[in-house]
Amino acid sequence: MSKQGIRRPLSVLDLAPVLEGQTPSDAFQNSMRLAKHVEKLGYKRFWMAEHHNMVSVASSATVVLLGYIAGGTSTIRVGSGGIMLPNHAPLVVAEQFGTLASLYPGRIDLGLGRAPGTDQVTARALRRDRLGAGHDFPEQVEELQQYLSYDNHTSAVRAIPGEGLDIPIWILGSSTDSAHLAAAMGLPYAFASHFAPAQLHTALKIYRERFRPSEFLQAPYTMACVNVIAADTDAAANRLATSFYQLFLGIIRGKLRRMGPPIESMEGVWTAYEAAHAQQMLACSFIGSGATVQQGLQQFLEDTQVDEVIATAHIYDQQDRLHSYEILKEVFDGL
Structure with missing residues (x-):
């Protein structure tokens, strides 16, 4: 049964995956087709994540893509899952999302993360003279909030557009650090359990126990990302x-590649150690028929009591990916 008798929302996280034999342009068109498809199915959000220097991911210019997706859809909420704030000046982020929220009012979410979304060498290229910027993430979030507040209209530095707009800010995390921050600031919290499940339960417990109501949120609100x-x-x-x-194996081996077509079996492709490592990091993955996925998700929801689920699907064939989200929505509506 849904939490407290209320049906939980279901959302999508997309990375604009680049497939073998295709280009980023193809990836963008696939993302648009997916966004339109899940909008018709009744999904609540379509989020895209900031990653850099990855041949399999084309969502590096996340804000540009969010505008593209929002412009091609009409009702689904569009947002970042997330913007890696230490890579950017808070004023620029406020202006960018202020522009999106002005173009698509009531539909834009701003999820914020503290990680670089890339390797350390690329992070240096992105951050230039702000190499230790991740340590001041809380201050950056507060600065961003200030730019988006109506009270900032008397400041010498203003975000126009952005100032005074209702743009929900989420704190994203894959460890307990961001749980403390989201709780202290009274903001909704999204956990990256699709690749870092180890601290999921601890982080959720910290967030719920230490949550302080704010002008933005009166009670804790949690979302977990899973692979389906x-x-x-x-x-x-x-x-x-x-x-x-195979895509994840490339990450483990440090040999990044575009996502390739499925094969009959992973036997002989990865070692027992690599398989165990992957299964540990991908523990929050639900793979199978509708009945199998339903059983796994039901247990996950009972264990976590999250308010919302956001799902990502690394599937090579576009039609198979669309069909997977169809099955997931049907399953989720029955939970």
Whole structure:
């Protein structure tokens, strides 16, 4: 049963994946088709994540893509999952999201993370003289909030557009650090359990116990990201998942590649150690038929009691990806 008898929202996280034999332009068109599809299905949000220097991910210019997606849809909320704030000046982020919120009022979310979204060498190229910027993340969030507040209209530095607009800010995290921050600031909290599940329960506990009501949020609100690969049968879904496993294997080995087509089995492709490492990091993954996914998600919701689920699907074939989200929505509506 849904939390407190209320149906939880279901959302999508997309990374604009670049497939073997395709280009970032193809990835963007696929993301748009996906956004339109899940909007019709009734998903609540379509978020995109900031990553850099990854051949398999084309969402580096996240704000530009959010404008593209928002312009091609009409009702679904569009947002960042997230903007890696230490890579940017808070004023610029306020102006960018102020522009988006002015163009698409009532539909823009601003999720913020403290990680660089890339390797350390690329982080240096992004941050230039702000190499230790991640340590001042709380101050950056406060500065951003100030630019977006109506009270800032008397300041010498103003975000126009942005000032006074209702742009929900989320704190994103993959460890307990951001849980403390989200709780202290009274902001909604999204956890990256799709690749860092180890501290999920601890982080949720900290956030809920230490939450302080704010002008933005009166009670704790949590969202967890999970991997979902659904198909008509368990066998079909497990085969589709080999594309995801191969992609993740490249990350483990430090040999990044574009996502390739599925293969019959991962046996002989990765070592026992690599398989165990992947399974540990991908523990919050639900792969199988609708019935199998439903069983796994039901247990996940009972264990975490999160208010919302955001799902990502690393699937090579676009039609298979669209179908996976169809199955997921049907399953989720029945929980």
